[in-house]
Amino acid sequence: MELADLGFDSWFQKKQEESQTPDCDVARITRVDRDRYLVRNEEKEIPAELTGKLLFSTDTRQGLPCAGDWVFVQYCNDGSLAIIHDLFPRKSFLRRRSAGDNIDFQMIASNVDVAFIIQSCDFNYNLRRMERYLVMAIEGHVEPIILLSKSDLVDNGDIEKKISEINDAYIGVRAAAFSNKTTSGLEAVQQMLEKGQTYCLLGSSGVGKTTLLNHLLGRDVFETNPVREKDGRGRHTTSCRQLTVLDNGSLLIDTPGMREVGMIAVDDSIDDSFSDIYELSRNCRFNDCTHTVEVGCAILIAVQNKGLDEERYQSYMKLMKESEFHQMSYTEKRKKDKRFGRMAKTAMKQTRKK
Numbered sequence: 001m002e003l004a005d006l007g008f009d010s011w012f013q014k015k016q017e018e019s020q021t022p023d024c025d026v027a028r029i030t031r032v033d034r035d036r037y038l039v040r041n042e043e044k045e046i047p048a049e050l051t052g053k054l055l056f057s058t059d060t061r062q063g064l065p066c067a068g069d070w071v072f073v074q075y076c077n078d079g080s081l082a083i084i085h086d087l088f089p090r091k092s093f094l095r096r097r098s099a100g101d102n103i104d105f106q107m108i109a110s111n112v113d114v115a116f117i118i119q120s121c122d123f124n125y126n127l128r129r130m131e132r133y134l135v136m137a138i139e140g141h142v143e144p145i146i147l148l149s150k151s152d153l154v155d156n157g158d159i160e161k162k163i164s165e166i167n168d169a170y171i172g173v174r175a176a177a178f179s180n181k182t183t184s185g186l187e188a189v190q191q192m193l194e195k196g197q198t199y200c201l202l203g204s205s206g207v208g209k210t211t212l213l214n215h216l217l218g219r220d221v222f223e224t225n226p227v228r229e230k231d232g233r234g235r236h237t238t239s240c241r242q243l244t245v246l247d248n249g250s251l252l253i254d255t256p257g258m259r260e261v262g263m264i265a266v267d268d269s270i271d272d273s274f275s276d277i278y279e280l281s282r283n284c285r286f287n288d289c290t291h292t293v294e295v296g297c298a299i300l301i302a303v304q305n306k307g308l309d310e311e312r313y314q315s316y317m318k319l320m321k322e323s324e325f326h327q328m329s330y331t332e333k334r335k336k337d338k339r340f341g342r343m344a345k346t347a348m349k350q351t352r353k354k
């Protein structure tokens with residue numbers, strides 16, 4: 001395998017020629033699991049570590065490697081360990097704002113050509129959430145394609161209605177439905193994948209991202225888990241971001257379903273520090289509960305019953321508001337462009353020009 005097969009194109013070659021790191025090799029980050037990394041080179045996939053210099057010179061999270069990054073490495077231990085000296089500039093990226101922090105971003109993946117924004121046809125389908133992902137892709141110069149999964153759970157009329165709704169709302173964005181269960185529509189998805197191009201699966205937990213990856217691989221390589229029956233919510237099965245090379249030579253990054261509280265994508269670390277509240281929120285009656293006024297809000301009930309500290313609830317809501325504020329600025333940007341489609345089209349043209 002050559003670097004080109006992993007997506008190393010003339011854009012990156014040029015960056016390499018311009019770089020100040022001549023005595024290093026080049027590899028691509030295939031897996032990030034907290035502070036552990038895997039990289040892939042022409043021959044194999046091996047563990048990697050950051051140099052202390054890189055670690056301590058980076059004061060933002062987005063300065064650290066993410067899945068899909070190209071990096072400058074030196075090998076040690078007979079080539080069984082890579083030391084990451086520096087990152088290549090990113091041609092494109094998927095990232096989201098860290099809540100409670102005005103400037104830092106959490107990187108999801110980089111150097112992605114196409115983002116598959118996946119929602120299931122049943123509980124998970126939601127145009128507003130879809131829009132957040134679309135903005136994320138377009139701002140990162142990534143072409144979005146919308147995929148509706150679990151088409152087996154609804155009838156054909158319903159699928160057609162949803163697809164035309166999406167086509168009306170987001171002009172110029174491709175949308176298709178498929179089922180991992182009946183395999184209907186899977187061939188069409190397969191045909192979207194081109195050799196040497198990088199794709200990223202985005203969407204809530206339980207929509208079937210990893211099941212799709214396993215299908216495309218033709219083997220059950222990665223773990224999947226059933227969703228909760230009453231509301232179709234997933235169990236956060238995939239826990240790290242990982243790039244896989246498919247048989248047809250395309251590259252696919254699977255990601256953990258994003259935790260969305262009240263439809264706001266929040267930073268994992270905040271979610272982690274409020275994991276008790278997060279767990280409670282899974283029992284709210286409505287999927288898009290804002291935890292402020294809703295009947296059947298598990299968080300409000302817990303506050304009332306003194307099962308959850310009122311102050312803790314307030315500080316959680318404060319962080320949520322901040323993150324919502326950031327998201328709102330996206331919507332405002334969008335409003336400036338009268339039509340989302342126009343914005344999408346120009347963004348994609350710019351991406352192709354690069």
Ligand SMILES: Nc1nc2c(ncn2[C@@H]2O[C@H](COP(=O)(O)OP(=O)(O)OP(=O)(O)O)[C@@H](O)[C@H]2O)c(=O)[nH]1
Pocket residue numbers: 149150151152153178179180181182203204205206207208209210211212223224225226227234235236237238239255256257258
């Ligand atoms: N009916 C139906 N079930 C599906 C389909 N695709 C996936 N599932 C089921 O949905 C559940 C969740 O699938 P996963 O692939 O683990 O979902 P995921 O998006 O990877 O979830 P996270 O890793 O938690 O983000 C599994 O039980 C799958 O068998 C589909 O097309 N139809």
Ligand SMILES: [Mg+2]
Pocket residue numbers: 209210211223224237238254255256257
């Ligand atoms: Mg998964």
Ligand SMILES: [Zn+2]
Pocket residue numbers: 281284285289290291292294296297298299300
């Ligand atoms: Zn609630």
